[in-house]
Amino acid sequence: MRLTYACLLVFCLLIPDILSAQTPSTNETIVATFEKILRKKRDEWSKSNFNSIIFVPDGGLKQAVVFSQLKVTSFDSIALLLTPQEKSRKFLYFSPDPVDTITKNGEVQIKFPTGGFSYIEEKELAKNLTFKGDTIIYKTDSARSVRYPGSYGIRIMDDKEVTRSINTRLSYAWYLPEDYEYLSYTCNKKGYWQRQGSLIHFVGDFDENNFLFDIRFRKKHAQPAILQGRKVDFTKTIQVNGDHVDVFINDAQTEDGDIISLNLNGEWIVKGLVVSKAGAKIVVPLIHKKNYLVMHAENLGTIPPNTASMQINDGAKVHQIILNSDAGKSEGILFTRP
Structure with a gap:
Protein backbone atom coordinates (compact mmCIF):
# COMPACT_ATOMS: atom_id res chain seq x y z
CA MET A 1 0.00 0.00 0.00
CA ARG A 2 1.33 3.42 -0.87
CA LEU A 3 2.22 5.66 2.03
CA THR A 4 -0.06 8.51 3.11
CA TYR A 5 1.51 10.49 5.92
CA ALA A 6 -0.39 11.15 9.11
CA CYS A 7 0.15 14.89 8.82
CA LEU A 8 -1.77 14.85 5.55
CA LEU A 9 -4.73 13.29 7.31
CA VAL A 10 -4.49 16.02 9.94
CA PHE A 11 -4.53 18.58 7.18
CA CYS A 12 -7.76 17.15 5.77
CA LEU A 13 -9.40 17.82 9.13
CA LEU A 14 -8.25 21.43 8.97
CA ILE A 15 -9.32 22.31 5.42
CA PRO A 16 -12.44 24.32 6.40
CA ASP A 17 -10.47 26.45 8.86
CA ILE A 18 -7.52 26.97 6.56
CA LEU A 19 -9.58 28.06 3.57
CA SER A 20 -11.32 30.72 5.62
CA ALA A 21 -8.08 32.07 7.08
CA GLN A 22 -8.48 35.67 6.05
CA THR A 23 -8.11 37.37 9.44
CA PRO A 24 -5.71 37.11 12.41
CA SER A 25 -8.47 35.65 14.61
CA THR A 26 -9.06 32.84 12.12
CA ASN A 27 -5.31 32.20 11.92
CA GLU A 28 -5.38 31.77 15.69
CA THR A 29 -8.07 29.11 15.23
CA ILE A 30 -5.85 27.25 12.76
CA VAL A 31 -2.91 27.41 15.14
CA ALA A 32 -4.98 26.14 18.05
CA THR A 33 -6.35 23.24 16.02
CA PHE A 34 -2.92 22.24 14.72
CA GLU A 35 -1.49 22.43 18.22
CA LYS A 36 -4.20 20.17 19.64
CA ILE A 37 -3.75 17.48 16.99
CA LEU A 38 0.04 17.67 17.04
CA ARG A 39 0.06 17.01 20.76
CA LYS A 40 -2.20 14.01 20.25
CA LYS A 41 -0.20 12.55 17.35
CA ARG A 42 3.35 13.34 18.50
CA ASP A 43 4.01 9.93 20.04
CA GLU A 44 2.68 8.11 16.98
CA TRP A 45 4.92 10.12 14.66
CA SER A 46 8.05 9.77 16.82
CA LYS A 47 8.95 6.44 15.18
CA SER A 48 9.21 7.72 11.59
CA ASN A 49 11.28 10.23 9.63
CA PHE A 50 9.83 12.59 7.07
CA ASN A 51 9.72 16.16 5.82
CA SER A 52 6.14 17.28 5.13
CA ILE A 53 4.85 20.45 3.52
CA ILE A 54 1.18 21.35 3.02
CA PHE A 55 0.55 24.41 0.87
CA VAL A 56 -2.81 26.23 0.85
CA PRO A 57 -3.14 29.35 -1.37
CA ASP A 58 -5.88 31.83 -0.52
CA GLY A 59 -8.68 32.62 -2.96
CA GLY A 60 -7.02 35.83 -4.13
CA LEU A 61 -3.66 34.12 -4.73
CA LYS A 62 -1.91 36.80 -2.67
CA GLN A 63 -0.51 34.51 -0.01
CA ALA A 64 -0.58 30.93 1.25
CA VAL A 65 -0.77 29.27 4.63
CA VAL A 66 2.01 26.66 4.74
CA PHE A 67 2.33 23.86 7.28
CA SER A 68 5.81 22.30 7.48
CA GLN A 69 7.06 19.45 9.63
CA LEU A 70 10.55 17.99 9.84
CA LYS A 71 10.65 14.72 11.77
CA VAL A 72 14.04 13.09 12.41
CA THR A 73 14.79 10.74 15.26
CA SER A 74 18.53 10.46 14.61
CA PHE A 75 19.76 13.72 16.18
CA ASP A 76 19.86 15.08 19.72
CA SER A 77 18.74 18.50 18.47
CA ILE A 78 17.82 20.16 15.20
CA ALA A 79 17.51 23.75 14.00
CA LEU A 80 15.67 25.93 11.50
CA LEU A 81 18.19 28.16 9.77
CA LEU A 82 17.17 31.55 8.38
CA THR A 83 19.48 33.50 6.08
CA PRO A 84 19.51 37.30 6.26
CA GLN A 85 17.09 37.31 3.30
CA GLU A 86 14.69 34.97 5.14
CA LYS A 87 14.46 36.78 8.47
CA SER A 88 11.22 38.50 7.38
CA ARG A 89 9.33 35.18 7.11
CA LYS A 90 6.02 35.37 8.98
CA PHE A 91 5.68 32.42 11.36
CA LEU A 92 2.32 31.85 13.03
CA TYR A 93 3.21 28.85 15.14
CA PHE A 94 6.04 26.56 16.29
CA SER A 95 5.76 23.12 17.87
CA PRO A 96 7.49 22.38 20.15
CA ASP A 97 8.65 25.74 21.43
CA PRO A 98 12.22 26.59 20.39
CA VAL A 99 14.85 25.97 23.07
CA ASP A 100 17.20 28.65 21.83
CA THR A 101 17.70 31.28 19.11
CA ILE A 102 21.19 32.22 17.98
CA THR A 103 22.11 35.02 15.57
CA LYS A 104 25.53 34.86 13.96
CA ASN A 105 26.86 36.65 10.88
CA GLY A 106 23.34 37.78 10.02
CA GLU A 107 21.98 34.23 10.10
CA VAL A 108 19.34 33.13 12.60
CA GLN A 109 19.41 29.61 14.01
CA ILE A 110 16.22 28.52 15.79
CA LYS A 111 16.98 25.39 17.84
CA PHE A 112 14.46 22.70 18.78
CA PRO A 113 14.67 19.67 21.06
CA THR A 114 15.14 16.04 20.03
CA GLY A 115 12.91 14.72 17.25
CA GLY A 116 12.19 17.67 14.98
CA PHE A 117 9.70 20.50 14.77
CA SER A 118 6.60 21.83 13.03
CA TYR A 119 5.59 25.33 12.05
CA ILE A 120 2.92 27.30 10.23
CA GLU A 121 3.80 30.39 8.22
CA GLU A 122 2.27 32.82 5.77
CA LYS A 123 4.02 33.16 2.42
CA GLU A 124 3.61 35.79 -0.25
CA LEU A 125 2.98 34.20 -3.65
CA ALA A 126 3.84 36.98 -6.10
CA LYS A 127 7.42 35.93 -6.91
CA ASN A 128 6.47 32.30 -7.49
CA LEU A 129 3.47 32.86 -9.80
CA THR A 130 3.41 33.41 -13.56
CA PHE A 131 0.22 34.13 -15.52
CA LYS A 132 -0.14 32.94 -19.13
CA GLY A 133 -3.63 33.66 -20.39
CA ASP A 134 -5.87 32.11 -17.76
CA THR A 135 -3.20 29.54 -16.79
CA ILE A 136 -1.50 30.21 -13.46
CA ILE A 137 1.94 28.65 -12.95
CA TYR A 138 3.54 28.13 -9.56
CA LYS A 139 7.22 27.18 -9.49
CA THR A 140 9.39 26.37 -6.50
CA ASP A 141 12.35 28.69 -5.94
CA SER A 142 15.21 27.20 -7.94
CA ALA A 143 18.04 29.45 -6.77
CA ARG A 144 21.05 27.52 -5.52
CA SER A 145 21.90 27.77 -1.86
CA VAL A 146 24.85 29.98 -0.93
CA ARG A 147 25.26 28.29 2.43
CA TYR A 148 25.03 24.75 1.02
CA PRO A 149 26.70 24.53 -2.41
CA GLY A 150 24.85 22.19 -4.76
CA SER A 151 21.55 22.49 -2.89
CA TYR A 152 18.45 24.09 -4.40
CA GLY A 153 14.66 23.94 -4.31
CA ILE A 154 13.09 22.07 -1.40
CA ARG A 155 15.74 20.18 0.57
CA ILE A 156 15.13 17.39 3.05
CA MET A 157 18.70 17.49 4.29
CA ASP A 158 21.70 19.37 2.97
CA ASP A 159 23.94 16.32 2.85
CA LYS A 160 22.95 13.33 0.71
CA GLU A 161 24.79 10.88 2.95
CA VAL A 162 22.86 12.16 5.96
CA THR A 163 19.57 11.94 4.03
CA ARG A 164 20.31 8.32 3.16
CA SER A 165 21.44 7.38 6.69
CA ILE A 166 18.24 8.61 8.37
CA ASN A 167 16.02 6.96 5.73
CA THR A 168 13.70 9.94 5.19
CA ARG A 169 11.62 11.26 2.30
CA LEU A 170 9.51 14.26 1.28
CA SER A 171 5.73 14.56 1.52
CA TYR A 172 4.45 17.60 -0.40
CA ALA A 173 0.76 18.53 -0.72
CA TRP A 174 -1.31 21.34 -2.24
CA TYR A 175 -4.92 22.26 -1.64
CA LEU A 176 -6.55 24.71 -4.09
CA PRO A 177 -9.53 26.93 -3.26
CA GLU A 178 -12.83 25.56 -4.59
CA ASP A 179 -13.06 27.94 -7.55
CA TYR A 180 -9.74 26.79 -9.10
CA GLU A 181 -8.78 23.55 -10.86
CA TYR A 182 -5.48 21.85 -11.65
CA LEU A 183 -4.13 21.63 -15.20
CA SER A 184 -0.87 19.80 -14.45
CA TYR A 185 1.64 19.11 -11.69
CA THR A 186 5.20 17.83 -12.07
CA CYS A 187 8.35 17.32 -10.02
CA ASN A 188 11.97 17.03 -11.13
CA LYS A 189 12.61 14.07 -8.80
CA LYS A 190 11.34 10.51 -8.58
CA GLY A 191 8.25 9.78 -6.53
CA TYR A 192 4.53 9.33 -6.98
CA TRP A 193 1.49 11.62 -7.07
CA GLN A 194 -1.95 11.13 -5.54
CA ARG A 195 -4.98 13.32 -6.17
CA GLN A 196 -8.40 13.66 -4.62
CA GLY A 197 -10.46 16.66 -5.72
CA SER A 198 -8.63 19.87 -4.79
CA LEU A 199 -5.88 17.98 -2.94
CA ILE A 200 -2.71 16.78 -4.67
CA HIS A 201 0.02 14.91 -2.81
CA PHE A 202 3.56 13.98 -3.87
CA VAL A 203 5.74 11.48 -2.00
CA GLY A 204 9.38 11.50 -3.06
CA ASP A 205 11.48 8.37 -3.30
CA PHE A 206 14.07 7.66 -0.62
CA ASP A 207 17.48 9.28 -1.28
CA GLU A 208 15.89 12.04 -3.42
CA ASN A 209 16.63 15.66 -2.53
CA ASN A 210 16.49 19.17 -4.04
CA PHE A 211 12.89 19.09 -5.27
CA LEU A 212 11.46 21.54 -7.82
CA PHE A 213 7.70 21.64 -8.38
CA ASP A 214 5.74 23.06 -11.33
CA ILE A 215 2.02 23.31 -10.55
CA ARG A 216 -0.41 24.74 -13.10
CA PHE A 217 -4.02 25.63 -12.49
CA ARG A 218 -6.74 28.05 -13.52
CA LYS A 219 -9.99 29.59 -12.43
CA LYS A 220 -12.92 27.29 -13.07
CA HIS A 221 -15.14 28.26 -15.99
CA ALA A 222 -18.66 27.34 -14.96
CA GLN A 223 -21.16 27.46 -17.78
CA PRO A 224 -23.46 30.44 -17.19
CA ALA A 225 -27.20 30.16 -16.62
Whole structure:
Protein backbone atom coordinates (compact mmCIF):
# COMPACT_ATOMS: atom_id res chain seq x y z
CA MET A 1 0.00 0.00 0.00
CA ARG A 2 1.33 3.42 -0.87
CA LEU A 3 2.22 5.66 2.03
CA THR A 4 -0.06 8.51 3.11
CA TYR A 5 1.51 10.49 5.92
CA ALA A 6 -0.39 11.15 9.11
CA CYS A 7 0.15 14.89 8.82
CA LEU A 8 -1.77 14.85 5.55
CA LEU A 9 -4.73 13.29 7.31
CA VAL A 10 -4.49 16.02 9.94
CA PHE A 11 -4.53 18.58 7.18
CA CYS A 12 -7.76 17.15 5.77
CA LEU A 13 -9.40 17.82 9.13
CA LEU A 14 -8.25 21.43 8.97
CA ILE A 15 -9.32 22.31 5.42
CA PRO A 16 -12.44 24.32 6.40
CA ASP A 17 -10.47 26.45 8.86
CA ILE A 18 -7.52 26.97 6.56
CA LEU A 19 -9.58 28.06 3.57
CA SER A 20 -11.32 30.72 5.62
CA ALA A 21 -8.08 32.07 7.08
CA GLN A 22 -8.48 35.67 6.05
CA THR A 23 -8.11 37.37 9.44
CA PRO A 24 -5.71 37.11 12.41
CA SER A 25 -8.47 35.65 14.61
CA THR A 26 -9.06 32.84 12.12
CA ASN A 27 -5.31 32.20 11.92
CA GLU A 28 -5.38 31.77 15.69
CA THR A 29 -8.07 29.11 15.23
CA ILE A 30 -5.85 27.25 12.76
CA VAL A 31 -2.91 27.41 15.14
CA ALA A 32 -4.98 26.14 18.05
CA THR A 33 -6.35 23.24 16.02
CA PHE A 34 -2.92 22.24 14.72
CA GLU A 35 -1.49 22.43 18.22
CA LYS A 36 -4.20 20.17 19.64
CA ILE A 37 -3.75 17.48 16.99
CA LEU A 38 0.04 17.67 17.04
CA ARG A 39 0.06 17.01 20.76
CA LYS A 40 -2.20 14.01 20.25
CA LYS A 41 -0.20 12.55 17.35
CA ARG A 42 3.35 13.34 18.50
CA ASP A 43 4.01 9.93 20.04
CA GLU A 44 2.68 8.11 16.98
CA TRP A 45 4.92 10.12 14.66
CA SER A 46 8.05 9.77 16.82
CA LYS A 47 8.95 6.44 15.18
CA SER A 48 9.21 7.72 11.59
CA ASN A 49 11.28 10.23 9.63
CA PHE A 50 9.83 12.59 7.07
CA ASN A 51 9.72 16.16 5.82
CA SER A 52 6.14 17.28 5.13
CA ILE A 53 4.85 20.45 3.52
CA ILE A 54 1.18 21.35 3.02
CA PHE A 55 0.55 24.41 0.87
CA VAL A 56 -2.81 26.23 0.85
CA PRO A 57 -3.14 29.35 -1.37
CA ASP A 58 -5.88 31.83 -0.52
CA GLY A 59 -8.68 32.62 -2.96
CA GLY A 60 -7.02 35.83 -4.13
CA LEU A 61 -3.66 34.12 -4.73
CA LYS A 62 -1.91 36.80 -2.67
CA GLN A 63 -0.51 34.51 -0.01
CA ALA A 64 -0.58 30.93 1.25
CA VAL A 65 -0.77 29.27 4.63
CA VAL A 66 2.01 26.66 4.74
CA PHE A 67 2.33 23.86 7.28
CA SER A 68 5.81 22.30 7.48
CA GLN A 69 7.06 19.45 9.63
CA LEU A 70 10.55 17.99 9.84
CA LYS A 71 10.65 14.72 11.77
CA VAL A 72 14.04 13.09 12.41
CA THR A 73 14.79 10.74 15.26
CA SER A 74 18.53 10.46 14.61
CA PHE A 75 19.76 13.72 16.18
CA ASP A 76 19.86 15.08 19.72
CA SER A 77 18.74 18.50 18.47
CA ILE A 78 17.82 20.16 15.20
CA ALA A 79 17.51 23.75 14.00
CA LEU A 80 15.67 25.93 11.50
CA LEU A 81 18.19 28.16 9.77
CA LEU A 82 17.17 31.55 8.38
CA THR A 83 19.48 33.50 6.08
CA PRO A 84 19.51 37.30 6.26
CA GLN A 85 17.09 37.31 3.30
CA GLU A 86 14.69 34.97 5.14
CA LYS A 87 14.46 36.78 8.47
CA SER A 88 11.22 38.50 7.38
CA ARG A 89 9.33 35.18 7.11
CA LYS A 90 6.02 35.37 8.98
CA PHE A 91 5.68 32.42 11.36
CA LEU A 92 2.32 31.85 13.03
CA TYR A 93 3.21 28.85 15.14
CA PHE A 94 6.04 26.56 16.29
CA SER A 95 5.76 23.12 17.87
CA PRO A 96 7.49 22.38 20.15
CA ASP A 97 8.65 25.74 21.43
CA PRO A 98 12.22 26.59 20.39
CA VAL A 99 14.85 25.97 23.07
CA ASP A 100 17.20 28.65 21.83
CA THR A 101 17.70 31.28 19.11
CA ILE A 102 21.19 32.22 17.98
CA THR A 103 22.11 35.02 15.57
CA LYS A 104 25.53 34.86 13.96
CA ASN A 105 26.86 36.65 10.88
CA GLY A 106 23.34 37.78 10.02
CA GLU A 107 21.98 34.23 10.10
CA VAL A 108 19.34 33.13 12.60
CA GLN A 109 19.41 29.61 14.01
CA ILE A 110 16.22 28.52 15.79
CA LYS A 111 16.98 25.39 17.84
CA PHE A 112 14.46 22.70 18.78
CA PRO A 113 14.67 19.67 21.06
CA THR A 114 15.14 16.04 20.03
CA GLY A 115 12.91 14.72 17.25
CA GLY A 116 12.19 17.67 14.98
CA PHE A 117 9.70 20.50 14.77
CA SER A 118 6.60 21.83 13.03
CA TYR A 119 5.59 25.33 12.05
CA ILE A 120 2.92 27.30 10.23
CA GLU A 121 3.80 30.39 8.22
CA GLU A 122 2.27 32.82 5.77
CA LYS A 123 4.02 33.16 2.42
CA GLU A 124 3.61 35.79 -0.25
CA LEU A 125 2.98 34.20 -3.65
CA ALA A 126 3.84 36.98 -6.10
CA LYS A 127 7.42 35.93 -6.91
CA ASN A 128 6.47 32.30 -7.49
CA LEU A 129 3.47 32.86 -9.80
CA THR A 130 3.41 33.41 -13.56
CA PHE A 131 0.22 34.13 -15.52
CA LYS A 132 -0.14 32.94 -19.13
CA GLY A 133 -3.63 33.66 -20.39
CA ASP A 134 -5.87 32.11 -17.76
CA THR A 135 -3.20 29.54 -16.79
CA ILE A 136 -1.50 30.21 -13.46
CA ILE A 137 1.94 28.65 -12.95
CA TYR A 138 3.54 28.13 -9.56
CA LYS A 139 7.22 27.18 -9.49
CA THR A 140 9.39 26.37 -6.50
CA ASP A 141 12.35 28.69 -5.94
CA SER A 142 15.21 27.20 -7.94
CA ALA A 143 18.04 29.45 -6.77
CA ARG A 144 21.05 27.52 -5.52
CA SER A 145 21.90 27.77 -1.86
CA VAL A 146 24.85 29.98 -0.93
CA ARG A 147 25.26 28.29 2.43
CA TYR A 148 25.03 24.75 1.02
CA PRO A 149 26.70 24.53 -2.41
CA GLY A 150 24.85 22.19 -4.76
CA SER A 151 21.55 22.49 -2.89
CA TYR A 152 18.45 24.09 -4.40
CA GLY A 153 14.66 23.94 -4.31
CA ILE A 154 13.09 22.07 -1.40
CA ARG A 155 15.74 20.18 0.57
CA ILE A 156 15.13 17.39 3.05
CA MET A 157 18.70 17.49 4.29
CA ASP A 158 21.70 19.37 2.97
CA ASP A 159 23.94 16.32 2.85
CA LYS A 160 22.95 13.33 0.71
CA GLU A 161 24.79 10.88 2.95
CA VAL A 162 22.86 12.16 5.96
CA THR A 163 19.57 11.94 4.03
CA ARG A 164 20.31 8.32 3.16
CA SER A 165 21.44 7.38 6.69
CA ILE A 166 18.24 8.61 8.37
CA ASN A 167 16.02 6.96 5.73
CA THR A 168 13.70 9.94 5.19
CA ARG A 169 11.62 11.26 2.30
CA LEU A 170 9.51 14.26 1.28
CA SER A 171 5.73 14.56 1.52
CA TYR A 172 4.45 17.60 -0.40
CA ALA A 173 0.76 18.53 -0.72
CA TRP A 174 -1.31 21.34 -2.24
CA TYR A 175 -4.92 22.26 -1.64
CA LEU A 176 -6.55 24.71 -4.09
CA PRO A 177 -9.53 26.93 -3.26
CA GLU A 178 -12.83 25.56 -4.59
CA ASP A 179 -13.06 27.94 -7.55
CA TYR A 180 -9.74 26.79 -9.10
CA GLU A 181 -8.78 23.55 -10.86
CA TYR A 182 -5.48 21.85 -11.65
CA LEU A 183 -4.13 21.63 -15.20
CA SER A 184 -0.87 19.80 -14.45
CA TYR A 185 1.64 19.11 -11.69
CA THR A 186 5.20 17.83 -12.07
CA CYS A 187 8.35 17.32 -10.02
CA ASN A 188 11.97 17.03 -11.13
CA LYS A 189 12.61 14.07 -8.80
CA LYS A 190 11.34 10.51 -8.58
CA GLY A 191 8.25 9.78 -6.53
CA TYR A 192 4.53 9.33 -6.98
CA TRP A 193 1.49 11.62 -7.07
CA GLN A 194 -1.95 11.13 -5.54
CA ARG A 195 -4.98 13.32 -6.17
CA GLN A 196 -8.40 13.66 -4.62
CA GLY A 197 -10.46 16.66 -5.72
CA SER A 198 -8.63 19.87 -4.79
CA LEU A 199 -5.88 17.98 -2.94
CA ILE A 200 -2.71 16.78 -4.67
CA HIS A 201 0.02 14.91 -2.81
CA PHE A 202 3.56 13.98 -3.87
CA VAL A 203 5.74 11.48 -2.00
CA GLY A 204 9.38 11.50 -3.06
CA ASP A 205 11.48 8.37 -3.30
CA PHE A 206 14.07 7.66 -0.62
CA ASP A 207 17.48 9.28 -1.28
CA GLU A 208 15.89 12.04 -3.42
CA ASN A 209 16.63 15.66 -2.53
CA ASN A 210 16.49 19.17 -4.04
CA PHE A 211 12.89 19.09 -5.27
CA LEU A 212 11.46 21.54 -7.82
CA PHE A 213 7.70 21.64 -8.38
CA ASP A 214 5.74 23.06 -11.33
CA ILE A 215 2.02 23.31 -10.55
CA ARG A 216 -0.41 24.74 -13.10
CA PHE A 217 -4.02 25.63 -12.49
CA ARG A 218 -6.74 28.05 -13.52
CA LYS A 219 -9.99 29.59 -12.43
CA LYS A 220 -12.92 27.29 -13.07
CA HIS A 221 -15.14 28.26 -15.99
CA ALA A 222 -18.66 27.34 -14.96
CA GLN A 223 -21.16 27.46 -17.78
CA PRO A 224 -23.46 30.44 -17.19
CA ALA A 225 -27.20 30.16 -16.62
CA ILE A 226 -27.55 33.86 -17.44
CA LEU A 227 -25.35 36.06 -19.63
CA GLN A 228 -25.91 39.80 -19.82
CA GLY A 229 -29.39 39.45 -18.31
CA ARG A 230 -30.50 36.72 -20.70
CA LYS A 231 -31.17 33.08 -19.94
CA VAL A 232 -28.72 30.71 -21.64
CA ASP A 233 -29.81 27.34 -23.06
CA PHE A 234 -27.08 24.94 -24.12
CA THR A 235 -28.67 22.94 -26.91
CA LYS A 236 -25.74 20.76 -27.98
CA THR A 237 -22.68 19.07 -26.47
CA ILE A 238 -19.84 18.15 -28.81
CA GLN A 239 -16.91 15.93 -27.88
CA VAL A 240 -13.65 16.81 -29.62
CA ASN A 241 -10.08 15.53 -29.44
CA GLY A 242 -8.22 18.61 -30.65
CA ASP A 243 -7.46 22.00 -29.12
CA HIS A 244 -9.69 24.00 -31.50
CA VAL A 245 -12.61 23.82 -33.92
CA ASP A 246 -13.24 25.68 -37.17
CA VAL A 247 -16.69 27.28 -37.26
CA PHE A 248 -18.39 28.54 -40.42
CA ILE A 249 -21.36 30.82 -39.65
CA ASN A 250 -23.95 31.93 -42.14
CA ASP A 251 -27.67 32.59 -42.65
CA ALA A 252 -29.05 29.39 -44.14
CA GLN A 253 -32.51 30.87 -44.57
CA THR A 254 -33.59 34.38 -45.57
CA GLU A 255 -30.88 36.97 -45.01
CA ASP A 256 -32.56 39.54 -42.74
CA GLY A 257 -29.75 41.57 -41.15
CA ASP A 258 -29.16 39.48 -38.01
CA ILE A 259 -26.18 40.66 -35.94
CA ILE A 260 -24.59 38.39 -33.33
CA SER A 261 -21.72 38.27 -30.83
CA LEU A 262 -20.00 35.12 -29.55
CA ASN A 263 -18.86 34.52 -25.99
CA LEU A 264 -16.27 31.79 -25.36
CA ASN A 265 -15.64 30.80 -21.73
CA GLY A 266 -16.58 34.26 -20.50
CA GLU A 267 -14.72 36.26 -23.17
CA TRP A 268 -16.18 37.93 -26.25
CA ILE A 269 -14.29 36.51 -29.22
CA VAL A 270 -16.62 38.02 -31.86
CA LYS A 271 -18.58 41.26 -31.53
CA GLY A 272 -21.15 42.58 -33.98
CA LEU A 273 -20.92 39.94 -36.72
CA VAL A 274 -23.50 40.37 -39.48
CA VAL A 275 -24.92 36.94 -40.38
CA SER A 276 -24.98 36.74 -44.16
CA LYS A 277 -25.43 34.20 -46.93
CA ALA A 278 -21.70 34.45 -47.75
CA GLY A 279 -20.85 33.58 -44.17
CA ALA A 280 -17.73 33.94 -42.06
CA LYS A 281 -15.18 31.46 -40.72
CA ILE A 282 -13.64 31.68 -37.25
CA VAL A 283 -11.25 29.47 -35.30
CA VAL A 284 -12.45 28.71 -31.79
CA PRO A 285 -9.63 27.67 -29.38
CA LEU A 286 -10.59 25.01 -26.83
CA ILE A 287 -7.93 25.26 -24.14
CA HIS A 288 -9.96 23.65 -21.35
CA LYS A 289 -11.50 20.24 -20.85
CA LYS A 290 -14.91 21.90 -20.76
CA ASN A 291 -15.62 24.95 -22.97
CA TYR A 292 -18.77 26.86 -23.75
CA LEU A 293 -19.73 29.06 -26.71
CA VAL A 294 -22.78 31.34 -26.43
CA MET A 295 -24.47 33.19 -29.30
CA HIS A 296 -25.79 36.58 -28.17
CA ALA A 297 -28.26 38.48 -30.36
CA GLU A 298 -27.34 42.13 -30.93
CA ASN A 299 -30.62 42.68 -32.81
CA LEU A 300 -33.57 40.62 -34.03
CA GLY A 301 -33.23 41.33 -37.76
CA THR A 302 -36.42 41.73 -39.75
CA ILE A 303 -37.56 38.15 -39.04
CA PRO A 304 -37.20 37.28 -35.30
CA PRO A 305 -35.59 35.43 -33.66
CA ASN A 306 -31.94 35.94 -34.52
CA THR A 307 -30.80 32.74 -36.26
CA ALA A 308 -27.36 31.48 -37.31
CA SER A 309 -26.36 28.25 -39.02
CA MET A 310 -23.02 26.84 -37.83
CA GLN A 311 -20.89 24.20 -39.48
CA ILE A 312 -18.40 23.05 -36.84
CA ASN A 313 -15.37 21.09 -38.03
CA ASP A 314 -13.51 19.33 -35.20
CA GLY A 315 -10.97 17.69 -37.51
CA ALA A 316 -12.80 14.36 -37.57
CA LYS A 317 -16.40 15.35 -38.17
CA VAL A 318 -18.50 18.31 -39.31
CA HIS A 319 -21.45 19.14 -37.06
CA GLN A 320 -24.37 21.14 -38.44
CA ILE A 321 -26.11 23.25 -35.78
CA ILE A 322 -28.62 26.10 -35.80
CA LEU A 323 -28.68 28.50 -32.86
CA ASN A 324 -31.51 30.93 -32.07
CA SER A 325 -31.28 33.92 -29.77
CA ASP A 326 -33.52 36.86 -28.94
CA ALA A 327 -33.90 39.66 -26.41
CA GLY A 328 -34.66 37.24 -23.57
CA LYS A 329 -32.68 34.12 -24.36
CA SER A 330 -29.34 33.03 -25.83
CA GLU A 331 -28.41 29.57 -27.06
CA GLY A 332 -25.02 27.95 -26.79
CA ILE A 333 -22.85 24.89 -27.36
CA LEU A 334 -20.70 22.90 -24.93
CA PHE A 335 -17.38 21.46 -26.10
CA THR A 336 -15.65 18.72 -24.10
CA ARG A 337 -12.22 17.24 -24.70
CA PRO A 338 -10.09 14.57 -22.99
